[in-house]
Amino acid sequence: KEDVIATVDMARRAMRLIGSDRQRVYCVYGPEVQAVYDSRDFVLINFKRALDDGDIKPFFQPVIRSLTGQIHSFEALARWNDPDRGTIPPSQFISILEETRQIHLLDLEIFRQVCQLQQSCQRMGLPIPVISVNISPVDFNSCDIVAEIEKIRNQYQIPSKYLKIEVLESVIVSAPDQLKEIIAQLHDLGYEIWMDDFGSGYSSMNNLKDFDFDLLKIDMAFLENFTENSQSKIIISEIVDMAKRLGIETLCEGIENRSQSDFLKEIGCQYQQGYLFAASMEPDELRNFLGEAGQQLENVSLSDYYSQIDRVNVLSNPTHSxxxxxxxxxxxxxxxxxxxxxxxxxxxxxxxxxxxxxxxxxxxxxxxxxxxxxxxxxxxxxxxxxxxxxxxxxxxxxxxxxxxxxxxxxxxxxxxxxxxxxxxxxxxxxxxxxx
CATH class of the missing domain: 3.30.450.20 (PAS domain)
Incomplete structure (x- = not known):
């Protein structure tokens, strides 16, 4: 009953949803398939409007230093709140923006809002929060990402020590030479570079040998069935031990209970992040929190001091040099x-x-x-x-x-x-x- 061209297009859409999933032999076009493409079309049509209207903004999740229990920094997480549809999860728009090479617009806007918030905190007499911001591998080919980041930072006059740059480990596969150059440029400008989702599927020990990362974010998948699976503890311990020997800091995300947190402190994992400590905060909530945080927030002037202590490898003899x-x-x-x-x-x-x-x-x-x-x-x-x-x-x-x-x-x-x-x-x- 359908036009032949329209029917073929529907079949093509169903086929694309299979992707690289080898366990799926076929997919039938229907309401579920159409809903996926309706969501995709909504993102493509409304993304730039949402940026202009302020519907997309960063939320901030605390990062805890294991040694002291204080908040060391915050991660900026992009959130899209549409007036009609409500909250749109990042999983529904990040990949689409990467595929259509618009993700740099999102990353730079989040970076701009982060710097704007830090400047407002400074003017209000609040502590300037240290914030990590994600950049996508696609950004490397879409713009001069380092120049664009610097332009924004200089506009708001935020010292680079207050900003950390997170890069997905998958970028090593897609653009290794570009990544080396960009890491070197950002280091020269005073930024720390964090590898996000270490162990998520692309891991290679050569990555740590060939790339100068300051911190590894250990993928939360290692914490699944944590209490029953002793293998997870062995793997995380070995990652922390290896990173300490290489002079790289570690952060484990997805912490949900005290037993996970206690174990990570015991093995010397420097930082932790997850709902055990706090949910993510809107910009206004973060400003209010900073005004009342007191001793909960690490003094930036002491960060280097605590980082020196954190270099101790408690999985070896710590009195050795x-x-x-x-x-x-x-x-x-x-x-x-x-x-x-x-x-x-x-x-x-x-x-x-x-x-x-x-x-x-x-x-x-x-x-x-x-x-x-x-x-x-x-x-x-x-x-x-x-x-x-x-x-x-x-x-x-x-x-x-x-x-x-x-x-x-x-x-x-x-x-x-x-x-x-x-x-x-x-x-x-x-x-x-x-x-």
């Missing part, structure tokens, strides 16, 4: 350790691993004692402060012994960093310790 840690490949020993911070005459435990908790419990003859409380007694604090003074500013680790009330331990301590406060890593051994 970084060069020695990198040479002890595959060591991954279960070392009882803590990372302690000296603030005046007080001590703050930034990291306290399970091996140390077990050690102190055994040292107390198996009694149910909180390891953290045991370590924070005045005599232990006094002992540690004395060793910190000995260790301060030295490149080599120092050793010392402590004995009181039947507790006999030896520590080895190494200075990590100083800026207003000083931090140290120490490992603990005891003659009472049993495997």
């Amino acid at each position: 970084l060069a020695e840690q990198n040479s002890s490949l595959g060591e991954n020993i279960d070392v009882p350790m803590a990372i302690v911070e000296k603030d005046g005459c007080s001590i703050n435990y930034l990291y306290f691993n399970h091996a140390l908790k077990r050690l102190l419990a055994i040292a107390e003859n198996g009694q149910a004692v909180s390891a953290e409380n045991l370590a924070k007694t005045p005599s232990v604090d006094k002992f540690l402060l004395e060793q910190m003074d000995r260790c301060q500013g030295k490149s080599q680790a120092i050793s010392a012994s402590y004995e009181e009330g039947g507790l006999h331990v030896k520590i080895r301590m190494r200075w990590l960093a100083s800026q207003e406060k000083s931090s140290f890593v120490c490992i603990v051994t005891s003659e009472h310790y049993q495997e």
Whole structure:
């Protein structure tokens, strides 16, 4: 009953939906197929209008530093809220814009709105939030993306240290030479480059050898069936260990529960992101939050200090120098350790691993004692402060012994960093310790 040309066009549309899915043998044209193309047509017809009308804007999801629990930065996520259709998920417009080579218009508009928000925070006397922004591989061929980014940043006078650039790992396959050049240009301008969705299907160890990334965002797929699947923990641990040895930071996204978060801190993953901490915020919500955040927000002036501490590889012997840690490949020993911070005459435990908790419990003859409380007694604090003074500013680790009330331990301590406060890593051994 249909025109032959129209019928063939319908069949072609159904065929295109199969794509590269080898498990689908055929697709019949019907309302579901038509709905997909109606959605596609809506995006193509209304995208530029939505940009002009302000219907597309960034939402901001916090990124948490595992070591302190403070918010280190925010990721800008594009959201389209149509007056008639309501929220349009990114999955319904990102791929279409990439296919039609319009994605650079979206990426640059999100970048512009991010810089505009940062400028407004500065003028309101609020902390300037550090924000990461995604750019698509398609941008590389659609415009001079580096020049366009710089033009926007300079317009709003935002220092590049407040902006991180996220690039999908798939770009390495599609445009490796361009990516190397763009990373070099952005680094020269002071930006950090983050690899997004590491492990999502394109992963190759050569990517880390050949490209100078500052941070890996570990794909959330690794967290599926996390509690039941021990293989996920092994893989994530190995990624973090490898990245630490290469001098690359790690961020795991999709964190939904405390057990995932605790595990990531235990293995030394520097950053976490997910609904456990907060949902994404609209620009006005973010400004309100920044006005009340207080100690929840990391002071940008201390970011380098905490990053130095975060370079410690807790999956190897942390009292060794970084060069020695990198040479002890595959060591991954279960070392009882803590990372302690000296603030005046007080001590703050930034990291306290399970091996140390077990050690102190055994040292107390198996009694149910909180390891953290045991370590924070005045005599232990006094002992540690004395060793910190000995260790301060030295490149080599120092050793010392402590004995009181039947507790006999030896520590080895190494200075990590100083800026207003000083931090140290120490490992603990005891003659009472049993495997």
